[in-house]
Amino acid sequence: MTDTVERAARPTTSERYSGPPLAGGPGGPAELRRLIDIVLTSLVDGAAARGGPLPAGDPSELKREVLSSLGEVLPEEGAGPDVLGPLARMFAWGASDLADPAWSAHLLCPPLALSVAADVAATALNADLASWDQTPAGIVLEGEVIAALAELVGFDPATAAGVVTSGGTESNFMGLLLARDAVRPRHPGAADAPGPGGGRPRIFASRVAHVSVRRNAALLGLGTSAVVPVDVDENYRMDPRALHAAMERAAAAGDAPLLVVATAGTTDFGSIDPLREIVPIARAWGASVHVDAAYGGGVLFSDRLSGLLDHIEAVDSVSLDLHKFGWQPVGAGVFLARRAETFDPLAVRAAYLNPEDDEEAGYTSNLGRSLLTTRRGDVFKIAVTLRALGRSGLGALVDTCCERARYAADRVRAEPRLELVAEPTLSTVVFRYRPAQDDPVSSDRINAGLRRRLLRGGTAVIGRTDLTGEAGGIRLKFTTLNPRTTEADVRGLIASVIAAGVAEEEARCANATDNRSN
Template sequence: MRSHLLNDLTAEHYRRSVTEGVERVAAQLTAMDRPFSGVSADALAPRIERIDLDRPLHDTSAALEELEEVYLRDAVYFHHPRYLAHLNCPVVIPAVLGEAVLSAVNSSLDTWDQSAGGTLIERRLIDWTAARIGLGPAADGVFTSGGTQSNLQALLLAREESKPGRAGWEASDAHARLRIFVSEAGHFSVRKSAKLLGLSPESVVPVPVDHDKRMQTVALAHELERCRAAGLVPMAVVATAGTTDFGSIDPLPEIAELCERFGTWLHVDAAYGCGLLVSPTRRHLLTGIERADSVTVDYHKSFFQPVSSSAVLVRDASTLRHATYHADYLNPRRMVTERIPNQVDKSLQTTRRFDALKLWMTLRVMGADGIGHLFDEVCDLARQGWGLLAADPRFDVVVAPALSTLVFRCIPAAVTDPAGIDRANLYARKALLASGDAVVAGTKVGGRHYLKFTLLNPETTTDDLTAVLDLIAGHAEQYLGESLDRAC
């Protein structure tokens, strides 16, 4: 069995095995004519369940052949131009190369003696990102598994920073008095983070949004005043730079002013909108983000990186101490005075992949402008898609895109009741997925069912959008026809 360990004696076996795997994936990418096979869970599950994991194949080629049957053939391919569903991006080749390198070397980014240069590369990329944001010379941060973890860590820091100098903090109800403010369109991870941090169910205060799905600053000011008058503590405001459904960007300068006035931590969730940091034409949409106390970025969304690749950045490096714990076997306190750079001192995780390498390779091969141009392309496409939807009487589109998402629904001419329109759109989405011809997302607006295009593939064209809209309308009409037949 030692022949399967990666070392100096098995380097040739490693080369052959990885090459064969790469060739199979490349063949699949070349051959696929739609983003999904349309397979159902009920159809796929028996194939996987009948595999006896206690009887190995003892052959790489055979294992890859089996993998093609149970995974590769039926995977959902974000690379296809008609995958239009979630915030999943096609990935750039330099990042995939970085993924292959980091998986083989298998550095762990918790301590210097497990990563060496990996630690310094991650720190350099954190500094680069903080400079792009404009957080200042005292900024710092760390890579994370994704936006949910980044938001959790940011709110942990905000909670701890809300303690100093506050009378009665040691009271039993101290946590119950903390409040987090986020727009109605903000990410669900804010509520999840509040629960994980031991805060009360009432701790997250939703702030109304305007017609463009941006936080209303007048409403935020009112809620902050109400919080203070009630003797509560405004722990944090979470502004969103790219909401999941609408791509909307909250008015960051105005929110920053309110946070300064009320002494409240400002966290900007830019998991989606972080691609604007490298955009040659749209960077101004993030004006005000430089005033944040913490920022979430997801490189595995608008930087076209493989999952996972995210980071949390802070204006003041000293606030990261709230995530620091020392273990004698890992990062004893003496290492701080010896200036040994252990990233575990900043992270909620211990063992952690060298995900920074993917972004490093991308920047060294493509450059920041190369990434930014790709993100600009999908934002431009969303504008064109908005024009298509606005001009098509079959559809109702909610709001003009700030980034690259479009929320809309089909309005069949023969249907007038809202519940019937809901059912037609739900059917159209399911039928489209079952066909495998395209994949779109769904959401609710005002309690009604809508569909969503999330555009993150620069290879997608307006012809693709037009074709998918025709498919959606066709499936909706099919549902109506079948409904009429059943009624008769």
């Protein structure tokens, strides 16, 4: 005899739901298969209509097309499921194709078909990781995935902890939050050294760190002024000497050095801060160290490149983002802490989710390790991908993307009309087009204009940054996260950039001539 309860009798046909089909339950998967077939056909048709990485036309033209296809958003009487095909076709036409080799703009990868299929399964089940009884298998999978990634980083899985997040911004928020709320010892040997309540808390990050660091500091009530920008070296890595000086100045002013946010893979340059030098400096001032490895963390899959993250195992927490080097659909972030007790400030008890007696009986959850209550079952697609490709399979994809970036840098360097700004560390190449009239104002206008010209033509999608915030600072970027991109694709992309630059110069020259004539 067991202590299980006999299942309730199934409802009769007459008692069953008769509204729009659901994705689960009897008949759900069959209806879902039919609808997914419609979506897949529409994706093909939409991509064919788009004909490139982005639909051609200016923003107003795109808006007219979308609104024409959409019609009334919330009519009194619904139009029925037949709207799915036309709207999916429109959405595919009006979206960027991240798998097109001419799409090289942002830190967003073309997801693997495998991971998208796994995501469909999690979405159809509406898997929620808020509590054990909502997705038991998901709770188990999350524990295993976190342990595997903690070990990849170099943390001891037996004492580390973590949680799946929506992405790097949420993970970085957790790094700042948990550092703020940690109980900290006073700095040894200094009567006026930082400690709990020992002055205004200060967070140190390189001046090219991710925008989420300042934004998260504001959301935490610390204010953007709490983030102290630290100078970088010629390779755009945090300068350890500048960090030491900045922390010394903060302490001398009565402020409390709270946290150093090191970056492993900056958004613009892919640069990786020198952790082996940074960690001892932070420790000397009693500060924690969080590593934003949302971009660069993927090199840990690679035998050839993993040394770039030397000493990461000594930090307090790490952000990873597998919708970059991981080829997952958004979102697929991970936050890892070297010590499980780091999560203590997030401990929470809700009788309807994680009552203490349920937890003691093994019905566990990660409610006390997440900022969110409802959490999608993103762990499933991550688990499927890790299991299917393994470390070496993912590492090969990382290596390919970084090799293409180095090739692109070589080709940029060889072009008289282009100027390489920095050698790539990962898969990002920063450069500019050199106009014939190469003054700062003309350079900015031509580089900004040629990028928009490529967008209007639906020819290519490349990135943009601003090195100074003043005239002469606009630069362009290739961000290679597509392992299918070939060297020929790179050459074609560079040719498109040069052609757009020449066309932009000619158009501006013609306009200037017309204005003088008038």
